[in-house]
Amino acid sequence: MFESKHPFGVNICNITSSPEKFVCINLECSEKKDQSFGCYECLIKKHKQIDQLHFEKIIEITAFLSQIKQKQKxxxxxxxxxxxxxxxxxxxxxxxxxxxxxxxxxxxxxxxxxxxxxxxxxxxxxxxxxxxxxxxxxxxxxxxxxxxxxxxxxxxxxxxxxxxxxxxxxxxxxxxxxxxxxxxKFNKLKNEVEELRIQFNEYNQKLEQWERERERARARESPFMQVIEQLKLPVVFVLSILLFLNIIYSLFYLNAQDLDSGLILNQTLQQSDLNFNQMNQDQYYTNQTYNTNQTNYTNQTKYTNQTKYTNQTNQDKQSKSQNKENQLWLISEILENRSVEEFKNFMIIYDQSFNQPFTQDTYERIQKRIYWDKKDKIVCIGARENKNLRLIGCDFASEVFSITQNAYSARKSKNGEIYWYWVQQKSFGFSPNKNIVLTNIDYEDPTSELRFSFGTAKNLEDRRVGSKYGHNNTNQYNLVIYALKDSD
Ligand SMILES: [Zn+2]
Ligand SMILES: [Zn+2]
Incomplete structure (x- = not known):
């Protein structure tokens, strides 16, 4: 096809002499060149020849481009x-x-x-x-x-x-x-919490203010209450004096008693309440102090002492134990048939018949009494029959009261040849070696005289003192726990 340039950039059709300024916007027609572009007459003619009668799609190039420009916009x-x-x-x-x-x-x-x-x-x-x-x-x-x-x-x-x-x-x-x-998210939460806290404080202040106002109102309303208010202080003062006199009296009275009556008094007090007789016991022991600072001695001293005492007889030990200066030899010892007199320097933490159950509550109250000053004291635990301590084991409280898990193995004391166990829901006690068999109490080596076992389950038959088992054989005993008094 011959094409001559139109002065405005538009070609003139050499058949019809019309400007070739039309396009067919039908997509199929675009694939065939001579059917997509040309003068209007030629395009119509070509479309008619192949029955493509979409004449509305044959539009001027300027309209075509302006449509495109609109879309671009x-x-x-x-x-x-x-x-x-x-x-x-x-x-x-x-x-x-x-x-x-x-x-x-x-x-x-x-x-x-x-x-x-x-x-x-x-x-x-x-x-x-x-x-x-x-x-x-x-x-x-x-x-x-x-x-x-x-x-x-x-x-x-x-x-x-x-x-x-x-x-x-x-x-x-x-x-x-x-x-x-x-x-x-964290910061957001933090802010929310802070807001809540401020709100809470505001409410609190309002509440306090309200309380104060109510208090004032009440005081205004009742002159009788005002009199009572004024009487409060003198009454408290008189009561304090009475309490003070009572304490002084107790102090003198207790000092005048011998050990037995003191023991009985202590037991009575314990039965009434384990927690509140600390003061009386302290008074009882005021004239029986010793000078060892328990927290300061080392294992070294302890072993030296042990060696020193190894060759001595029981009698020697007895005299040593009465020596108020040093109870260290007791640490990690299993002792048989000792007199309660030897333990004057000890507080009675617990002293109850074997027919009393030993519960978790008992355990916690004893802990409270032992650790009231947060010090790890020397503790003895075992069976007492009248004035005879039939079988006791002594060690630091931290050794004695440590909870253990294994029913077949006791825990060796850090301080020597005694093995402790305190298995919850079963029993506690000591043994001369690590082997134990806790069905509830320890049934290992039934003839051994150095094993002590006390059941914490409900069965009161669960008691062992040496080779004696069961409540019938042991009901004459009391379970005792002593703790060495602190000298300072
Ligand atoms: Zn077409
Ligand atoms: Zn044409």
Whole structure:
């Protein structure tokens, strides 16, 4: 086809002499060159020849291009809006990072966020540049322009927005990795708690104020109450004096008694309440102090003492034990048939018949009495028959009262050859070696005289003193727990 240039850039058809300024916007026609572009008459003729009768789709190029320009304008608007959104989103994220303290690599994080947003913004900017190029019609560009012409703008918007979602996910992931989100949540919670606390204080103050007002009102209403108020102080004073006199009296009275009556008194007091007779006992023992500072001696001293006493007879030990200066030889000893007289320097922590149950509550009350001054005392535990301590084991309280788990193995004392166990729901006691068999109480080596076992289950038959088992054989005994009195 011969083509001559139209003075305005439009070719003139050499058949009809009409300007070739029409296109068919039908996509199928675009694949056939001479059916997509030309003068109006030729295009109609060609379409008629092949029964393609969509004449409304044959339009002028200027209308075609103006349609495309309109779409480009819409796309530009969409892009511009996204760029603004993205920019403010970026600032928001960067702001949220900068207010969170304690991020190790804040700069690095800011940099990564910056990069992510920048590359997305760059894409949007590039897209804008491409779109902003003014379309010019040529047959080579026909297919491309036709695509723009038919482009679904909503679809385009969705597609671009999807990239934004991807960006948001990446940002979230990074913030999560840096625990920003967690920290932000934590800070939010912290603020909420703080608010609640302030509210609580306000309510509290209001309540107190209200109480005070009520108190005042009450005082105004009742003159009788006012008299009572004025009497309060003198009454308290008189009561204090009475209490003081009572204490002085007790002190003299107790000092005048011998050991037996003191013991009986102590037992009575314990039966009434384990917790509240501390003071009386302290008074009882005031003239029987010793000078050992229990917390200061070392194991070294202890072993030296032990060696020293090894070759001595029981009688020697007895005289030593009466020596008020040193009870160290007792540590990690199992003793048979000792007189209660030897334990004058000890507080009676517990002294109850074997037919009394030993509960968790008993355990806790004893703990309280032993550790009232937070010191690890020397403790003796075992069976008393009248004035005879039939079988007792002595050691530091921390050894004696440690809870153990194993029903077949007792725990060796750090201080020597005594093995302790205190298995809850079964029994406690001591043994000369680590082997024990706790069905409830210890049934290992039934003939051994050096094993003591006391059941904490409900069965009162669960008692062992040496080779004697069961309540019938042991009901003459009392379970006793002594603790060495502190000299200071
Ligand atoms: Zn067509
Ligand atoms: Zn033509």
């Amino acid at each position: 819409k796309k530009m608007d969409i892009l511009q809006k996204l760029i603004i959104d993205c920019d403010s989103k970026k600032k928001q994220v960067q702001q949220s990072i900068s207010v969170v303290e304690n991020i190790i690599s804040n700069d690095l994080l800011q940099q990564r966020i910056e990069q992510l947003f920048s590359s997305y913004l760059m894409k949007l900017q590039n897209e804008k540049v491409v779109i902003s190029l003014t379309p010019d019609y040529s047959q080579q560009q026909h297919l491309k322009l036709l695509k723009f012409y038919h482009e679904d703008i909503e679809q385009y918007e969705k597609l671009i927005a999807q990239n934004g979602v991807g960006l948001q996910e990446q940002v979230d992931e990074i913030l999560e990795n840096y625990q920003i989100v967690t920290i932000q």
